[in-house]
Amino acid sequence: MKKKIYIYILVCTFVFRIISPAYISASTVYYDEYVTVSYVSDISGTSFPSTKTSYLWEGEHMVYKFQLSEPTIIKAYFSWSQSDEVPGGIAWFSKDMYGVDIIGNTAAISSKNKYNLILLEPGTYYINYSFGKRGSYKNAYNIGLSIAGQKVNTNTLVSASSWENPNVIRTDFYYEGFLSNLQPSAHYLFSVSSKSYVTIDYLFKQVDNLKADSAKCTLYYRNGRVIKSQKYDTRDTSKNKIAVLLEPGDYYINLSDATAPTSLYVIAEPRTNTLTQSIKRYTNKDVTVWLDSSYDHERALMVSSKVTDSNIRSNTVWKTSRNDTCLVIEEDFFTVSENGWYTVRTEDENENYVMTTINITNIDKVPPTTNIVNNKTYTSKSITIRFDDDVSGVKSAKLNGKVINYGKVVKAKGKYKLVITDQAGNAKTVVFTKK
Incomplete structure (x- = not known):
C-alpha cells in the first residue's frame, strides 16, 4: 500500500538555479518504497517497459527510491499515454528524498525518447521527476517510470579510492574499475623493483551517451610530482597508453575527469644490464667484458671511465667521434687492457637509456x-x-x-x-x- 507523504519545501535561490525553476515551491509526492531496477546486459538502445506507474499532476515533484548492491549504470525512462509530449518534463537523481543533493545533471524528458543516465556506487538513491510549470495543477498524467541497470564489472578492492587510500595493483594484470558521478577519479599504486620500461594501457569505456572527452590518465611519483599526464583519445583508443622508463620505487596512477567504466593494464619490462668479465682471477692478459641486457637495445656504447647519472645524456661524454674513450659495442662484448672503471650505456628506439658500470681490478702486467x-x-x-x-x-x-x-x-x-x-x-x- 502506497504511503503518500506530501512535503512542501522552500529551497534557496542558489539551489533552484542548479535544478530548475519548475521545482520552486512545487508539491513533493514521496513514495516510501523502492523501485525495482531492471538489470540488462547492455543498457544502450531502446527504452524498457515501465516498472512503476504513478498519477502525477502538472507542477508536482515525484520521488521514488532505489537501492544498488554493486556499481551500476542507471538509465531512467519515462512514458505516458495522454500525448506524445508532456510540458516541462525533467528528471534528476539525488542522494536525499527531497531532491536537493543532486547527483549528476538534470535531464529533459518532455518527449518519449528522452532519458537520464548516471553511474553510481552501491547505496540508496532517489529518482525525481516533475512536469509542467510549478503550481499549475492544470493536467494530470499517468507516468510510467522504468529504471534499467547495467552492472559494471570491477576487480578493484577500493571503490572510493584516494591518494591516501589507493588501489594497490600489480603489474601484468588486467584491472577493471569505474568512475561514477560521485567519484569521478580513481587512484592506483604500483611498484617496480628494478629499472623498468613501464607501459600503462588505459581505457574509458563508452556506454550510451556517457562521454570521456575530458578524461585523462596521470602518472605520479610518490611525492606527488607529475611524471606524465595524457588526455584520453576517443577516436583512436590504441593511442591511450603512457610509456616511460622508471627507476625502482612506488608510483601512482590517476584516472579522472570522466564518468565511465575503466580498464587498466600496467606492464613493467625490466631494463637492466649486467657486465661480466671473462677472467676474475689475477691475469696478465687482456680481459673481455660481456654485456647481458634484459631487453633488445638499439645501440650500446662504452666509456673507459665511471660516468655519473647526471651525465647519462651528455653529448660530450657519449660522443663517439673525436673521443677515443667512447666506443661502440658491436657484439655485446668489449676488451680492456687496463684496470679501471668502464661504463656501458644502452639505448632503445625511444632514446631511453640504461647505464651500467664495472670496475676491473684484476689485470696485472707488471712483474714484481x-x-x-x-x-x-x-x-x-x-x-x-x-x-x-x-x-x-x-x-x-x-x-x-x-x-x-x-x-x-x-x-x-x-x-x-x-x-x-x-x-x-x-x-x-x-x-x-x-x-
Missing part, C-alpha cells in the same frame, strides 16, 4: 720488484733479499730453485739466480754474485 740488481756483484758480508708486487701480490720467490721468504739473508759466496713470480703470472728474474 726486488732490491737485488741484475748482474751485480755484491762484496758485503751478507745480502738481504726483499721483493714486492703492488697489484696482485707475490706468489713465490725462488733462489737457485729453492723457495725463500721475504728478507732472506745470503752470506755464502757464489752465483745466484732469483726468480720472483706474482699472482698474475708475471716473473722477475735477476742473477747476482756474492764474493
Whole structure:
C-alpha cells in the first residue's frame, strides 16, 4: 500500500538555479518504497517497459527510491499515454528524498525518447521527476517510470579510492574499475623493483551517451610530482597508453575527469644490464667484458671511465667521434687492457637509456720488484733479499730453485739466480754474485 507523504519545501535561490525553476515551491509526492531496477546486459538502445506507474499532476515533484548492491549504470525512462509530449518534463537523481543533493545533471524528458543516465556506487538513491510549470495543477498524467541497470564489472578492492587510500595493483594484470558521478577519479599504486620500461594501457569505456572527452590518465611519483599526464583519445583508443622508463620505487596512477567504466593494464619490462668479465682471477692478459641486457637495445656504447647519472645524456661524454674513450659495442662484448672503471650505456628506439658500470681490478702486467740488481756483484758480508708486487701480490720467490721468504739473508759466496713470480703470472728474474 502506497504511503503518500506530501512535503512542501522552500529551497534557496542558489539551489533552484542548479535544478530548475519548475521545482520552486512545487508539491513533493514521496513514495516510501523502492523501485525495482531492471538489470540488462547492455543498457544502450531502446527504452524498457515501465516498472512503476504513478498519477502525477502538472507542477508536482515525484520521488521514488532505489537501492544498488554493486556499481551500476542507471538509465531512467519515462512514458505516458495522454500525448506524445508532456510540458516541462525533467528528471534528476539525488542522494536525499527531497531532491536537493543532486547527483549528476538534470535531464529533459518532455518527449518519449528522452532519458537520464548516471553511474553510481552501491547505496540508496532517489529518482525525481516533475512536469509542467510549478503550481499549475492544470493536467494530470499517468507516468510510467522504468529504471534499467547495467552492472559494471570491477576487480578493484577500493571503490572510493584516494591518494591516501589507493588501489594497490600489480603489474601484468588486467584491472577493471569505474568512475561514477560521485567519484569521478580513481587512484592506483604500483611498484617496480628494478629499472623498468613501464607501459600503462588505459581505457574509458563508452556506454550510451556517457562521454570521456575530458578524461585523462596521470602518472605520479610518490611525492606527488607529475611524471606524465595524457588526455584520453576517443577516436583512436590504441593511442591511450603512457610509456616511460622508471627507476625502482612506488608510483601512482590517476584516472579522472570522466564518468565511465575503466580498464587498466600496467606492464613493467625490466631494463637492466649486467657486465661480466671473462677472467676474475689475477691475469696478465687482456680481459673481455660481456654485456647481458634484459631487453633488445638499439645501440650500446662504452666509456673507459665511471660516468655519473647526471651525465647519462651528455653529448660530450657519449660522443663517439673525436673521443677515443667512447666506443661502440658491436657484439655485446668489449676488451680492456687496463684496470679501471668502464661504463656501458644502452639505448632503445625511444632514446631511453640504461647505464651500467664495472670496475676491473684484476689485470696485472707488471712483474714484481726486488732490491737485488741484475748482474751485480755484491762484496758485503751478507745480502738481504726483499721483493714486492703492488697489484696482485707475490706468489713465490725462488733462489737457485729453492723457495725463500721475504728478507732472506745470503752470506755464502757464489752465483745466484732469483726468480720472483706474482699472482698474475708475471716473473722477475735477476742473477747476482756474492764474493
